[in-house]
Amino acid sequence: MESFDVAIIGAGVVGCAVARRLTLDGARVVIVEKALDVLDGASKGNSAILHTGFDAPPGSLEHKCIAAGYKEYHEIAGRLGLPILRSGALVLAWDLEQLANLPDLVDKAHRNGVADVRMLSVEEIQSREPYLAEGVCGGFEVPGESLIDPWTTAHAYVLQAILNGAELWRGTEVLDGRLTAGAWTLETGKGELRAKRVINCAGLYGDLIDQRLLGRADFSITPRKGQFVVFDKAASDLVSAILLPVPTKTTKGIVICRTIFGNVLVGPTAEDQPSRVDASTARETLMALHDRGKKILPALADCEVTATYAGLRPASQFQDYQITMHEEGTYVSVGAIRSTGLSAALGIASHVADLIGTRDFADDPIAEPLIPEPNRLSAYHARDWQVSGYSSIVCHCELVTDREIEAALSGPMPPATLDGLKRRTRVTMGRCQGFHCTAELARITAGRLRRPIVCGDA
Amino acid sequence: MPEQIATKENVTVAVVGGGTAGLALASELMRLKVGKVVVLEREAEAGGVPRHCGHYPFGLREYARLMKGPDYAKRNREAAAALGVDIRTGTTVTKLHPGGELGLSASAGTTTLSADRVVLCTGVRESSRAERFIGGDRPDGIVSTGALQSMVYLEGIRPFRQPIILGSELVSFSAIQTCQHLGIRPVAMIEEMDRLIARRPLGLYLLVKSMPLYTGITNPRIIGRERVEAMNFIDRTGQAKRIAADGVIVSGRFRPESALMRDGHLEVDPGTGGPVIDQFGRCSDPAYFAAGNLLRPAETSGFCRQEGIETARRVAHDLERGSTVDQGVVRIRTADPALRFVVPQRIDLSGATGGMTHLYLGLNGPVRGTMAATAGAETLWKGRLNTQPVRRTRIPLDGIVRAAPAQDVVVGRRA
Ligand SMILES: Cc1cc2nc3c(=O)[nH]c(=O)nc-3n(C[C@H](O)[C@H](O)[C@H](O)COP(=O)(O)OP(=O)(O)OC[C@H]3O[C@@H](n4cnc5c(N)ncnc54)[C@H](O)[C@@H]3O)c2cc1C
Ligand SMILES: Cc1cc2nc3c(=O)[nH]c(=O)nc-3n(C[C@H](O)[C@H](O)[C@H](O)COP(=O)(O)OP(=O)(O)OC[C@H]3O[C@@H](n4cnc5c(N)ncnc54)[C@H](O)[C@@H]3O)c2cc1C
Numbered sequence: 001m002e003s004f005d006v007a008i009i010g011a012g013v014v015g016c017a018v019a020r021r022l023t024l025d026g027a028r029v030v031i032v033e034k035a036l037d038v039l040d041g042a043s044k045g046n047s048a049i050l051h052t053g054f055d056a057p058p059g060s061l062e063h064k065c066i067a068a069g070y071k072e073y074h075e076i077a078g079r080l081g082l083p084i085l086r087s088g089a090l091v092l093a094w095d096l097e098q099l100a101n102l103p104d105l106v107d108k109a110h111r112n113g114v115a116d117v118r119m120l121s122v123e124e125i126q127s128r129e130p131y132l133a134e135g136v137c138g139g140f141e142v143p144g145e146s147l148i149d150p151w152t153t154a155h156a157y158v159l160q161a162i163l164n165g166a167e168l169w170r171g172t173e174v175l176d177g178r179l180t181a182g183a184w185t186l187e188t189g190k191g192e193l194r195a196k197r198v199i200n201c202a203g204l205y206g207d208l209i210d211q212r213l214l215g216r217a218d219f220s221i222t223p224r225k226g227q228f229v230v231f232d233k234a235a236s237d238l239v240s241a242i243l244l245p246v247p248t249k250t251t252k253g254i255v256i257c258r259t260i261f262g263n264v265l266v267g268p269t270a271e272d273q274p275s276r277v278d279a280s281t282a283r284e285t286l287m288a289l290h291d292r293g294k295k296i297l298p299a300l301a302d303c304e305v306t307a308t309y310a311g312l313r314p315a316s317q318f319q320d321y322q323i324t325m326h327e328e329g330t331y332v333s334v335g336a337i338r339s340t341g342l343s344a345a346l347g348i349a350s351h352v353a354d355l356i357g358t359r360d361f362a363d364d365p366i367a368e369p370l371i372p373e374p375n376r377l378s379a380y381h382a383r384d385w386q387v388s389g390y391s392s393i394v395c396h397c398e399l400v401t402d403r404e405i406e407a408a409l410s411g412p413m414p415p416a417t418l419d420g421l422k423r424r425t426r427v428t429m430g431r432c433q434g435f436h437c438t439a440e441l442a443r444i445t446a447g448r449l450r451r452p453i454v455c456g457d458a
Numbered sequence: 459m460p461e462q463i464a465t466k467e468n469v470t471v472a473v474v475g476g477g478t479a480g481l482a483l484a485s486e487l488m489r490l491k492v493g494k495v496v497v498l499e500r501e502a503e504a505g506g507v508p509r510h511c512g513h514y515p516f517g518l519r520e521y522a523r524l525m526k527g528p529d530y531a532k533r534n535r536e537a538a539a540a541l542g543v544d545i546r547t548g549t550t551v552t553k554l555h556p557g558g559e560l561g562l563s564a565s566a567g568t569t570t571l572s573a574d575r576v577v578l579c580t581g582v583r584e585s586s587r588a589e590r591f592i593g594g595d596r597p598d599g600i601v602s603t604g605a606l607q608s609m610v611y612l613e614g615i616r617p618f619r620q621p622i623i624l625g626s627e628l629v630s631f632s633a634i635q636t637c638q639h640l641g642i643r644p645v646a647m648i649e650e651m652d653r654l655i656a657r658r659p660l661g662l663y664l665l666v667k668s669m670p671l672y673t674g675i676t677n678p679r680i681i682g683r684e685r686v687e688a689m690n691f692i693d694r695t696g697q698a699k700r701i702a703a704d705g706v707i708v709s710g711r712f713r714p715e716s717a718l719m720r721d722g723h724l725e726v727d728p729g730t731g732g733p734v735i736d737q738f739g740r741c742s743d744p745a746y747f748a749a750g751n752l753l754r755p756a757e758t759s760g761f762c763r764q765e766g767i768e769t770a771r772r773v774a775h776d777l778e779r780g781s782t783v784d785q786g787v788v789r790i791r792t793a794d795p796a797l798r799f800v801v802p803q804r805i806d807l808s809g810a811t812g813g814m815t816h817l818y819l820g821l822n823g824p825v826r827g828t829m830a831a832t833a834g835a836e837t838l839w840k841g842r843l844n845t846q847p848v849r850r851t852r853i854p855l856d857g858i859v860r861a862a863p864a865q866d867v868v869v870g871r872r873a
Contacts, residue, residue, distance in 0.1 A: 230588075234720035283593040283677055290591075302728040304713070304720075308588045309596065385550075388567030393550050396500055397717070399563070418598055431717060433586035438601055439510075439608030442615050451684060453598060454609070454617040 004030045004167075005361050007186055007195035009174045009209055011038035013150070014337050015201035016158035017345035019166050021353050022199075026363040029166040030195065031158065032188055034173035036416035036450050039154055039423060041203045042341065045228070045279065045311030047255055047268060048150040049242060050084065051343040054109035054117055054142050055252070060320045061351070063112055066340055068347030070144070073153075076346075079371060080156045082148065083378035085260050089145035089242035090125060092136050098246040099137045105246070106140050116143050131238040131299050145242050147260045150342050151423035152374045155413065157345070159372035162412055170416065171450070174202075177213040179327050184213075197356055199332045203314045204276045206322075206335040214326055219316040219335050226268025227281050227310040229289045232431045233379070235264040235303040243296060252339070254292050261398075261426065262379030263306055266293035272315070279310045306431045313338045323348065325355055332356060372412070375404055377426050394444070395437045397430020402444070409448050416450035469494040471773060472560060472573035474551045474718070477506020478759045479750025479766035480579035481534040481543070486770035488541035492777055495543055496571075498562065500550040504538070505531025506581055508759055510604065512611030513635045519760035528611070530759065554578075554722040558745035575745060575773050578733065579766065580718065582751040584629070585711040587680070592624070592708070594679035599686040599705040603633040606707055616640045618705030622689045623647045624678065626671065627655045627710035627848055631663065637707075645703050646670040648678065648691060655710070655848050672699070680706055712755030729792070729799030730754045730820065736787065736804040737813030737855060738772040744781040747773055754801045754818055757850070768814075775812055788863055790817065790831075794870030798822045798847075805855075807862050816852035819869070823847060828872040833863030840872070 006022050008015045011033035019031045035041070050073060053066035077084055093099040102119065109117035119140045126132060162168055169190060176187040177198065184198045202209040210217035236258050245253035251270045259265050266289045286308050293300045316322060316336035321344075324333050332352055337344065358365070376383065385393055390401035408415060408424040415421040418428070418441070427441055428434040434441075442453045470493030473480045480497055481504060487495045497504060508516055511527030518524055521533065538545060546564070553561030558573045584602040599618050601609070609615040619642055623630050626649040637644050647664065652674035654661050664671050674694035681688040681700075688702045714732035725734040725742035732752045739747045749769035750762040757765075786807045790800050799820040806813070817831070824846050831839040831853065838858045845851045858867060 232717070232720070234717070277683070278595075280595045280679070281593045283591045283679075286591045286593065302726075304731075305589050305591075306586075308591065308593075385552075385563050386568050388565065391565055392502060392548055393500060393563065396550065399550070399552070431586070432583050432602075432715075433588060435583045435586070435602040435604045438605035438617075439613050439615065442609055442617070443613045451598070454615050 001192050001194055002030070003194035004028045005195065006197045006199060007032060007184065007193060008199045008201055010041070010201040010203055011158060011168065011170070012041050012043040012201060012203045012341070013039070013154040013157070013345045014203070014334055014341050014348055016154040016161070017349040018199055018201055018334070018352050019161040020157040021349035023161040023164050023166045024366050024369050025353055025358045026361040026365045027358070028362045029161060030193060031161070031166060031168045032172050032174050032186070033168070033170050034189070036171045037420035038158055038168070038170065038413070039151055042312055042314050043150070043154060043203070045309050046150055046342055047257070047265065048148055048259055048342065049255070049257065050146040050148045051340055052114045052142060052144040053112055053343070054114040054145070055105065055247065056112060056340070057319065058108060058111045061323060062321050062340060062344065065321065065344035065347035065351055067113060068350055069344040072346040072350070080160070081374060081376055082153055082156055083260055083376060083381045085147040085258070085378065085380050087145070087147050087241050087258060089142040089244055090120070090129065090139050091142065091244045091246060092125065092139040093246050094135060094137060096137060101246050102138060102140055109142065114142065114144065117141065129240060129243070131297050133296055133298050141241070147242070147258060148342070149260050149377055152377055153342070154345070155424065156372055156374045159374060159413060160369060163370040163372050164366055168413065174209065179330060182330070184330065196360060197330050197332070199334060199352060201334045203337065204312055206314060206333065207316070210333050210335070214331065218324060219318055219322045221276070221314050221316055221336065222272050222274070223276050224313040224315040224338070225271040225273055225279065225310050226313060227285050227289065228265055228267030228308065229286055229293065229305055230259070230307040230309070231264040231266070231293070231300060232304040232306045233262040235300060236262050238297050238299050239264060254289065256293055256296055260378045260380060261429070264300070266290070268311065276312065279312055281308050281310050304431055307429065307433065315339070321348070323351060329356060375407065375424060394440050395427040395430065397432050397436070398426040400425045400427045405444060409445065414448070418449065418451070418453050421445065421449070466570060466572055468572045469496050470573065470777065471495045471575050471577060472558070472571055473497045473577045473579055474560070475499065475506070475579035475581060475750070476504030476545055476547070477579060477581050477750065478508060478534060479762040480506070480577070481538045482763040482766035483577055483579060483749055483770045484543040485538045485541050486767045487774060488543055490770065490774040492774050497538070497543055497545045498549045498551050498560070499545060499547045502547055504535050504545050504547055507604065510608045510612060511632065512607065512639065513632060516759050520763050551718060554718050554724065554746070556723050556743055575747060575777060577769065577773060578719070578741070578746060578748040578752055579750040580715040580752050582712040582714050582756045584709060585713050587708050589713070590708070590711065592678050592680060594690070595682050597680070597682035597685050597687070599682070600680060601705065601707060603629050603636070603707060603709040606633060607636050610636050610640050616642060618642065618686070620645050620703055621705030621707050622701055622703040623707045623709055625649060625655070625709035625711065626673065630709040631656055631660050633707045633709050634667070644669060644707070646672065646701050648675050648689070649673040650675055650678070652694070712751070714752045714755060716752060727799060727803050730801060734803045735801065736806040737802050737859060738776065738806060738810070739769045740776070740806070754799065754820060772812060779810070788866060790867045790869060792870060793868050796821060796823050796825050796871060797869065800869055805859050805867070807859070813859065815854065815856055817855045817858070817869070819851040819853065821845065821847040821851060825871065829853065829869065830872050831858055831867050831869045833861070833865050833867050836861070836863070838863060838867060
């Protein structure tokens with residue numbers, strides 16, 4: 001039976017970040033992920049905003065992790081080749097009641113240590129966002145809110161862990177586990193493994209994993225769906241900052257922002273549901289989001305819709321993250337990382353590392369960790385098609401070259417599904433949604449994906 | 459290191475897109491001996507959409523023969539090559555700059571190309587599931603007709619066995635034909651409009667094939683975790699239906715491939731989704747022209763070919779005489795909910811001849827009655843129409859141009 005210092009359950013963005021941190025700290029790590037590929041749960045679909053934490057509850061664990069995560073992201077992004085689009089955010093009031101709430105929100109931001117948040121005049125707002133609909137009453141800016149690539153980010157974390165010695169077991173579900181003689185035995189779909197410590201990063205299934213392994217859970221997950229409408233690239237001329245509404249008690253509300261891939265996104269909704277897998281969209285909701293977008297930016301009416309999708313937040317009955325130690329420090333449950341996990345992941349990882357300490361890891365911290373070279377997919381940075389030597393562009397809408405696809409397929413963490421290939425290269429993610437390239441992709445990937453693009457034999 | 463001065467290539471006409479229209483246009487320009495003509499085509503081979511359509515009917519109008527798409531594309535390609543057109547495949551146009559300068563990407567790297575005139579012939583694609591707000595899950599196995607055709611005819615791949623077809627346009631029937639090629643059996647055709655969009659005899663074809671047709675359906679939803687499992691919808695009687703299928707063919711609702719224009723400086727018409735042109739096919743920047751399906755969704759290949767040839771003559775004329783565009787331009791608009799678009803959207807009143815003879819109308823719904831084109835109080839044309847959406851619908855344009863209206867021309871039904 002293989003044995004490890006740490007077993008991480010779940011390869012969402014949080015599990016990937018924790019794996020990276022603990023590997024670099026010297027632990028022998030295994031990441032066990034039940035899906036065929038990483039990022040198949042909550043981390044599959046989000047707004048991709050790197051939050052400053054300006055609006056998090058002051059003093060919360062969530063705020064602490066976001067602030068630390070934000071800081072570390074900026075420290076490592078250059079080295080890992082992770083693009084950041086510092087768009088800033090504008091919180092906009094559309095009526096007098098909302099306007100009256102702004103000073104409190106600015107004050108909260110300052111208490112959260114985000115000192116550059118400041119009120120703007122209506123004229124300033126209009127000159128920065130000339131396509132904004134009429135009727136804005138006021139607002140403030142959060143210059144540090146940024147846009148990132150939600151997938152490449154997590155890929156870079158887990159790739160760095162793998163490069164530096166961690167193991168990634170995909171398509172492997174953790175079924176059960178027991179603590180004997182100071183170490184855990186995990187029963188997985190691919191047999192048993194031993195680990196001194198277990199970190200539960202199972203996202204939407206966090207409470208179920210606690211139940212299975214500890215026999216109890218201190219929180220329960222109620223998935224909260226968020227649907228999105230994505231507009232085609234031409235729309236990105238219409239908006240500069242992340243446009244946020246004044247939040248209410250229950251929701252942060254619908255955001256309109258660019259994506260780092262060059263699109264414009266409107267969403268997410270916030271819909272509680274029992275299902276942990278149902279990320280389906282509903283036409284009436286999508287049309288309402290579309291209307292909402294046009295209300296804020298009227299020129300969106302003439303822009304094409306590129307994609308629609310939904311993500312599920314691992315929300316619980318608590319507002320704050322639920323990160324707790326159990327069984328004499330041999331087990332950490334990283335639960336309820338609801339709607340800020342992309343921003344907070346690195347901060348969560350440091351928090352977990354602090355909780356468990358590094359005393360009993362196999363090795364010393366790695367002084368000069370190897371650095372992965374994930375693909376850079378940002379529309380605001382140089383892309384592969386701008387470099388000579390590819391033989392063809394396969395996906396014309398997103399300008400993805402055969403060279404990028406080949407690199408993903410033969411890389412250290414090859415995709416197992418078309419979804420995985422999309423997240424690594426952006427193929428079929430553009431306006432035609434596969435009209436032009438699906439056939440060629442089916443040929444290129446034949447025999448190379450665990451779940452093939454086509455089901456037929458032919 | 460010595461400073462590198464990039465030598466910029468200059469051509470007389472650059473044609474963006476080597477499909478039916480682009481190849482016909484470039485060939486005609488060679489016949490007219492305008493100078494250096496290049497076709498920039500992003501695929502590995504020129505020919506356009508027909509190259510992917512291994513079925514009939516193509517070529518009836520131009521070659522007086524019933525041909526399959528790939529044979530037809532080959533013939534167009536060879537004709538152009540024989541005339542000396544410089545066809546550059548694997549070359550993607552990534553940016554349109556004012557005055558006819560193009561950003562290109564190819565295996566050798568990124569370059570710019572300058573042309574006295576650029577003609578955009580980038581064609582159409584079908585609209586995606588997202589563009590139609592089709593809700594539900596996001597499993598594998600959802601393809602357009604175009605993607606299906608490429609899989610079946612170019613790659614010999616069978617993506618599913620029993621798909622459901624969404625849409626009932628002519629191209630939806632091409633999808634059935636394509637399926638048959640590899641023994642795929644579509645289980646049903648569903649349509650959100652309240653009747654079959656293709657002409658009626660094709661409805662009989664469905665009867666013969668005993669394939670169920672549901673028109674007037676609402677709220678289509680795709681069901682399936684990893685692969686498509688079923689399609690849910692509400693039928694016209696209000697009943698919830700579920701049809702088991704292992705794939706969905708999202709067909710038709712063509713839209714111009716106009717991303718380059720939207721990303722650049724050329725004016726785009728929200729109605730067609732393509733560039734705004736005048737009766738010579740000239741865009742808002744007079745160095746740019748456009749032809750083929752990019753102008754409007756969507757016509758047959760034969761139509762686009764003819765349009766390419768005619769546009770070539772207009773471009774040649776323009777090169778010879780110099781652009782006439784500054785002489786005063788009047789817009790043509792629609793003010794009728796039944797009309798989706800008009801092409802051309804502007805008329806050049808310089809008195810130059812040889813422009814389009816017809817105004818092409820796109821419809822939102824059936825039109826039966828008197829249609830008129832007016833400029834202020836003046837009626838420039840009036841006539842009766844009895845037509846449906848997705849049918850070719852045109853009204854005469856020469857009279858309107860000859861009248862030289864002083865203000866915008868508005869097209870709509872007469873009460
Ligand atoms: C609509 C929406 C918008 C959002 N916007 C933002 C944003 O703009 N900025 C931001 O910072 N955050 C945002 N978030 C939040 C962020 O996406 C989440 O906080 C984050 O993805 C949570 O990651 P996770 O790793 O905890 O969970 P997950 O991604 O769900 O990862 C858990 C993993 O565990 C695996 N697993 C479960 N059970 C088992 C088992 N038994 N054995 C093995 N593996 C198992 C799952 O397959 C899964 O891969 C948003 C979220 C949503 C849904
Ligand atoms: C699925 C489908 C089935 C059809 N079936 C039939 C049929 O049976 N019979 C019939 O008569 N008509 C049919 N048609 C219509 C017919 O294909 C079109 O009318 C015809 O191809 C239009 O010619 P075009 O030149 O305008 O566009 P296309 O033939 O589509 O050519 C456009 C070309 O531009 C290239 N291009 C686009 N952007 C760029 C860029 N940025 N850089 C470089 N190159 C670029 C494309 O690769 C393509 O080769 C069908 C169309 C579709 C989509």
